[in-house]
Amino acid sequence: MTIAPSSSPFAHGTSSVTKVMLRVIYALLPAIAACVWFFGWGVIVNILIAVTTALLCEALILKLRQRPIMPYLLDGSALLTAVLLAVALPPLSPWWLTVLGVGFAIIIAKHLYGGLGYNPFNPAMVGYVVLLISFPREMSSWLSPQILSDYSLNFAATITATLNGQLPNELQLDALTMATPLDTLKSQLRLDHSISETVSSHPIFGLLGGKGWEWINGALLLGGLWLIYKRVITWHIPAAVIGTVAAIAALFYLYDAETYASPLIHTFSGATIMGAFFIATDPVTASATLRGRLLYGAGIGLLTYIIRTWGGYPDGFAFAVLLMNMVAPTIDHYYQPRVFGHKRK
Amino acid sequence: MSTEIQYRKITNDGLWHNNVALVQILGLCPLLAVTSTVINGLGLGIATLLTVVLSNVIVSTIRHHVKPEVRIPVFVLIIASVVTAIELAMSAYFYELFKVLGIFIPLIVTNCAILGRAEAFASKNSVKASLVDGLSMGIGFALVLVVLGALREALGMGTLFANAQLMFGELGHAMTITLIDEYRGFLLAILPPGAFIGLGLLIAVKNAMDEKRSCKGVKVPISAR
Incomplete structure (x- = not known):
């Protein structure tokens, strides 16, 4: 009978990449809720678009790099990048802004440098800076907190506004936004x-x-x-x-x-x-x-x-x-x- | 080695295997600064091509008469004279383009690729071989300028051959192609970071193509660590 030799450490921490990433996302939840309270559903729509884009880009690049897709896709790192960038973007920003920023963050800032653990620059911030210097007007038009309480936008209207820039009741986006x-x-x-x-x-x-x-x-x-x-x-x-x-x-x-x-x-x-x-x-x-x-x-x-x-x-x-x-x-x-x-x- | 194969090797080196921009990574300053449109890239590409051809031929002609101790100043003088002549010619015939390219025309003197070819090739080889080398190196550099310019112009402004009238006169107005109507513009591609990212992507594409050609489809699957 042989006994498998084992060496220290004998007690393992249960920490993993997935757990860390998910905890950071949980910690963001109160702030996201506050964001919804003051600025409407825009941030949720941003997050949905960003997460979808991030997972698609991640899967595509992993396939191109011939890496196993599921373990890397489910580690939550792309998810966190997407959520962080989405929270930083103005609510009601057009859909292509979010898609472009997240795509740049995942493909160029993360995977072209070698993927999770090898990227020298924070992917979410690279995506943000790319958008900030390329589209200064879209990036600086934040909703004003008290105007939104006068014209409340429901979830469906927010999605429409994000996808084609149309606001209900012939509202102009300029009327809702301020510096x-x-x-x-x-x-x-x-x-x-x-x-x-x-x-x-x-x-x-x-x-x-x-x-x-x-x-x-x-x-x-x-x-x-x-x-x-x-x-x-x-x-x-x-x-x-x-x-x-x-x-x-x-x-x-x-x-x-x-x-x-x-x-x-x-x-x-x-x-x-x-x-x-x-x-x-x-x-x-x-x-x-x-x-x-x-x-x-x-x-x-x-x-x-x-x-x-x-x-x-x-x-x-x-x-x-x-x-x-x-x-x-x-x-x-x-x-x-x-x-x-x-x-x- | 027969001379014909040797000339083919010189040409291949200049255009691909030892490309000034993609492999030697020389002359980055003009490469990154002026490639915001195809026409700018083409203008500087042709000017550089003429310079490298003329300087290669002259350096090769006098190579037996120059003492090795003073060769570098002599080469620089020759290159500077050639560039001055080209600069004057451009300001005479393509004044608008000359104004757009501005300081980057005289700066061709400092393009290390040109001095590099004079030192590494023309000072050691026959006039004919130096001519072929200058042509292939210059065309290789100009092609990268044009491709990078096209990439940045298409992404940044949604057009190709904008301002072609600077080079082709009235004919140029008809050459401008608008790829996307009412394009919003992607400022990053026009700004300096776009040049660095674009060149990086071009180098990556070249390396990927070389790798694919050398291993002929042998795939090495990489497993998760």
Whole structure:
């Protein structure tokens, strides 16, 4: 009789790619619900289109690369990319926008670099940036939260609007959309309106950030904290990102409150919270060492603030993430932990 | 090796196996900067083709009279003179196209592919072989410029041969093909990232074709790890 030799570890964690991906999607659910509450069914339609496109593209590429289709298709990574990108797109954006962004993310940003685990850049953010620089008008027409409460769009009308751009009752899309809070701040500053004037006079601003946005960001924060509690992500990257954005914003706010927005607006508007917890923490493209993660997150926060304040775009999170993705391997190279038993250099 | 086979090898190298843009990856600056339309690509392609042919022939002619110590400055002088002549000719006969291509015409001097051919081929081979090499290298480079230009123009603007009147005069107006009416435009393809992605895809297609040709359908299935 032979006994199969076995070696440690004897207790296995049950974590797997699928489980991690699904948990991140669960953590997004409160924010998606808040999005539906404030901006209507658009986000659900976006997600449906994005997920369908992502799974089709993934299956097609896996077949072309002669890889087994089902295990990779069901690992949830394409699903997560699609959901993250769909949440970042404006509700009621035309269907081809979503299809193009997700297709680019899956085919070019993920599979041409070698598939899950090999992609140097966050696929969802590559898709987002491609759309942002190619179709600036579509990407900046967000629905306004209070106008939608006057003209509620049901699910069927939302689908029609997404597919052929037709709104019921001869509504014009321009009548429903308006600039996002950060966009408003930027354009008003160019017109020499001070921050406090803009925030108090524009109905889009709420208590902490933009109206509606602050609730969505609160829901994202909740989901993100749950991810840390479940140990899907560590606290380093989100803390570094939000801490850096808030610290630099506070510094400039104290220096001149009329031209630099408050740290609260910077934290609770735009993509700061969503990005800090859900985008920057992508295990493939982020820094993998603990001290490296602090530097990586701080870099994202710094670049986000710089692009927001002095750059051409209202929000710079996607660009900041892609730029820091590029240096993540270098950061890891310098912050490799000491191997047990070896001396520090 | 008979001379005919040798000429065939030179031609094949220039057009495919040692293509300036796809294999040597030389001259990327003009390649990426001007290929936003077919006509721009064709214009710069022809200018580069003329330069590489003329400089190859001249360098090959004087190859026994130049001391090796000073060959590089001599080559650069020859190339610069050729480019200056071409630049003046273009501003005389194709002024509009000359204005569109702008700085990239004089910059042909710095296209390392041309100095590369002078150094690696023309300074060591006969005038006739250098002429064939210059022609095939130049045509290979121009073809990539045109294909990349077509790719970016079709994706970015939905047209082909737009502004053909810059090169072909009044006839050119009829040459413009609109692929899709009321196309919204895909800005990424026109912008610099589109050039990098497009060139990357072209190189990938070339490598895939070479691989397919060399292994003749032997498939190695890759299993999941």
